[in-house]
Amino acid sequence: MQPSRGLPPPASANDPVFHTYRSDLSQVRALVLRHARQAGLTEGRANDLVLAVSEAAANTLRHTPSAGILAIWHDEDEVVCEIRDEGTITDPQVGRRKPPPGASGGHGLWLVRQVCDLVELTSDANGTTIRMHMALRPPGAAR
Amino acid sequence: MDLLTTSVATVESGSEPYTLVELVGEADVTNSDALREVLDAEVAKQPRTLIIDLSRLRFMDSSALHVILRANRAMDRQGGVVALASPRDPVAKMLRLTAADQLIPVYPSVEDASAG
Numbered sequence: 001m002q003p004s005r006g007l008p009p010p011a012s013a014n015d016p017v018f019h020t021y022r023s024d025l026s027q028v029r030a031l032v033l034r035h036a037r038q039a040g041l042t043e044g045r046a047n048d049l050v051l052a053v054s055e056a057a058a059n060t061l062r063h064t065p066s067a068g069i070l071a072i073w074h075d076e077d078e079v080v081c082e083i084r085d086e087g088t089i090t091d092p093q094v095g096r097r098k099p100p101p102g103a104s105g106g107h108g109l110w111l112v113r114q115v116c117d118l119v120e121l122t123s124d125a126n127g128t129t130i131r132m133h134m135a136l137r138p139p140g141a142a143r
Numbered sequence: 144m145d146l147l148t149t150s151v152a153t154v155e156s157g158s159e160p161y162t163l164v165e166l167v168g169e170a171d172v173t174n175s176d177a178l179r180e181v182l183d184a185e186v187a188k189q190p191r192t193l194i195i196d197l198s199r200l201r202f203m204d205s206s207a208l209h210v211i212l213r214a215n216r217a218m219d220r221q222g223g224v225v226a227l228a229s230p231r232d233p234v235a236k237m238l239r240l241t242a243a244d245q246l247i248p249v250y251p252s253v254e255d256a257s258a259g
Contacts, residue, residue: 023173024173025204026146026171029169044232044236047232050233051202051204051233055204055205058204058206061172101241102216102246104212104213105209107209111240114240
């Protein structure tokens with residue numbers, strides 16, 4: 001399985017770090033947090049990215065019998081985490097509408113879309129790729 | 144060490160005892176079934192108040208949130224109350240984004256939660 005079937009990482013990005021996960025999401029979160037801090041994301045935004053990636057990876061565990069692959073890379077502008085698995089998402093609008101308060105499902109991808117600066121989702125019969133982007137200097141931020 | 148550990152206590156405070164469940168570690172899809180068992184068992188004892196101490200919970204995902212929302216519904220049906228105490232920043236933000244904090248009161252400490 002190719003880790004990235006869609007657009008390749010930009011040439012200016014550093015080499016992606018890859019990690020295959022089957023059940024240990026704590027390891028996934030630790031890897032994302034470490035990389036996000038090293039790339040220079042603020043602590044709050046690093047934790048946002050950790051939540052997003054964990055939710056995307058949780059879907060792999062919920063909906064597929066196979067492993068997923070996490071890829072992380074960054075360039076001078078942004079940190080990108082990509083979750084790829086063999087699941088298929090049929091609803092292109094998934095996660096775009098806020099679940100009603102107290103809903104017993106549907107918060108995962110909604111949270112992903114809330115906390116990230118940009119989310120790219122591609123899905124077909126071969127699998128799903130979710131790319132989560134966090135700018136290193138968000139527009140309007142003083143730092 | 145387990146990713147998530149839970150401890151349960153009945154606290155005698157003032158007029159009415161309350162159930163205190165402390166979550167320590169990381170609560171996610173891989174341990175939400177275990178969390179549900181713990182909360183279901185406490186809800187079944189029909190306490191007046193169930194306080195969940197989040198001060199040592201480093202991470203919570205939507206699976207864990209759904210378990211807590213489910214416990215809140217069950218408590219509500221039997222006339223009880225669930226309260227959340229001292230979530231760390233990432234957990235507090237998640238509760239806010241999902242509007243769960245509009246359904247379940249969130250307090251800065253267990254003491255505040257027990258005072259209602």
